[in-house]
Amino acid sequence: MAKAKTNTEDYLRMYRQMVRIRTFEDNANQLYLSAKMPGLTHMYSGEEAVAVGICEALTDDDRITSTHRGHGHCVAKGAEFKEMFCELLGKAEGYCRGKGGSMHIADQSHGNLGANAIVGGSMGIATGSALRAKLMGKDDVTVCFFGDGATAQGLMYEVMNMAALWNLPVIYACENNGYSEYTKTEEIAAGSITARAEAFGIEAHTVDGQDVLAVNELTQKLVARARKGEGPFFMELMTYRYHGHHVGDINREYYRSKDEEKDWKDNRDPIIRFRAFLVSEGIATEEEIEAMNAEIEKNATEAVAYAEQAPYPPANEVDMHVYAD
């Protein structure tokens, strides 16, 4: 594993954030299975090192745009369980007052510009945020998260062209989890994904998305350079989603084998790998890690219980927020 952050506290925080994402998702899945959550949701489990490695290299002033698979980005950018579970259940105390739900979840106060239910739909927003930073003389950086499937959207090529022409402080973070819904990436993406960015003169990197330190180290470097006006950059993060495309996608052997899933879970899990690293480097003991896991689990259970009891938004909020004052 690469070494980036040298500070013990930072390591532990990264571990903690990854476990928080996994725990959040396990609870969300349970809410779905017990028919307590309205609608469907897309699980981020398996991809934790991507969101955490990247967001730990950002400040609250830096922005991100997220996707339909957005719980991980939301947690990694600083959101709390309570407001997240409330949002998932459509309750008034949710981050979006219940109006957004899973596919639009975001804690805007930490620079998350929103999850997006349109694949590729946030590419303009992220690049526009970077344009604003440049025009208004700010040094914040915007990270645009999107999946391998989203690379098929034409919008991406329009905005990458402008970002490159104008040296915008944006980092395109392609979470390549090998699938776009029920289809393998190689069946929907011709050629190489990074070469597409390179065609615009954008520096592109491929990184092991299951190695949180590798992701973090690369992101730190790119963010620092983007702040100095050397952007844009492109990262392809090789990762894997453990669940189906969404929580209802249970029988999926017709497009993805159980052996393949088992291999990723057993041999490349980002949390297991990082935990082993923390122990072998003497940064934390097994007992300390178990205690941390238990505390996170407890937080999640409490937040779920809170959200289940929390009130729905009152009826008069339905036509509130259509237009800003």
Added chain:
Amino acid sequence: MREITLSQAVNEALAEEMRRDPSVFILGEDVAEAGTPFKVLSGLVEEFGTDRVVDTPISEPGFVGMAVGAAMTGARPVVDLMFGDFIYLVMDQLCNQAAKQHYMSGGKLTVPMVLRTNLGATRRSAAQHSQSLQALVAHIPGLKVALPSSAYEAKGLMKTAIRDNNPVVIFEDKLMYQDKAPVPEEEYLIPFGEANVKREGRDITLIATSSMVQVAEKAAEMLASEGIDAEVIDPRTIVPLDEATLLDSVKKTSRAIVIDEGHQSYGVTAEIASRLNEKAFYHLDAPVLRMGAMDVPVPFSPALEDLTVPTPEAVVENARKLCAGEMIHAA
């Protein structure tokens, strides 16, 4: 008669037309092995192969544009657009390209393609997966728009759409995919521009599209118990629109409510209501009312989402008022 689901009805229509006409093919995301997320197309790739059931990348403007080109050069593509909300992405290909080729070429080019997609809220899918956008395309000359209200209509309208020489957009109600209805085994087509009088009545006409037909029928039952005799009409296609059937009904009942799940403002209901006002004004005893979805993005929370769509109860209340003459001077 046997009953099948709306999903099976669409599947059968496509299979029959693909057997009949080798120029028909399907294009869209996860249409082949996956048979779409709603499983509407399951089994078609097994029968017709991947040359006629073509999986695409997530490139909606690209594959809709390719359908236009294929249609202009002799094929009859049926494009699958996974959610009606994605129609915004393909508007240029649909409205500037598909809709206008025939006219711009002085009648020399045709674009015989079908875009199948869906509409409908209350599935807890939030603002970008719940819209009913039929008004947007109905506004564009050159596009035909079909709104099936059951499995029977879904099959008959799909077959007609595939044989039509114009671009046709079909919106299926995504909440109805598992709803069953009687569908004949024998082949049938439903011509465009022929409304279906679902229920006859003397006191008020309820004109309802797609998902709202069931709402209107329920309202009519409730009204019957109060002694109000409602007629329910499903236009089935809004372009072309069977004005004659609607006008005949309204001339008889002298009152009408138009119900459609699109946003109420500048919508399908407004168009139909104003045609009735223009052409049946002297027969009306009350203003024609519009009932559409509330003019808000569709909220996720069930507590809010359910408030945004017309309900049978709301239709009943409006019908009662119209029949009591309470709305004549409504502000």
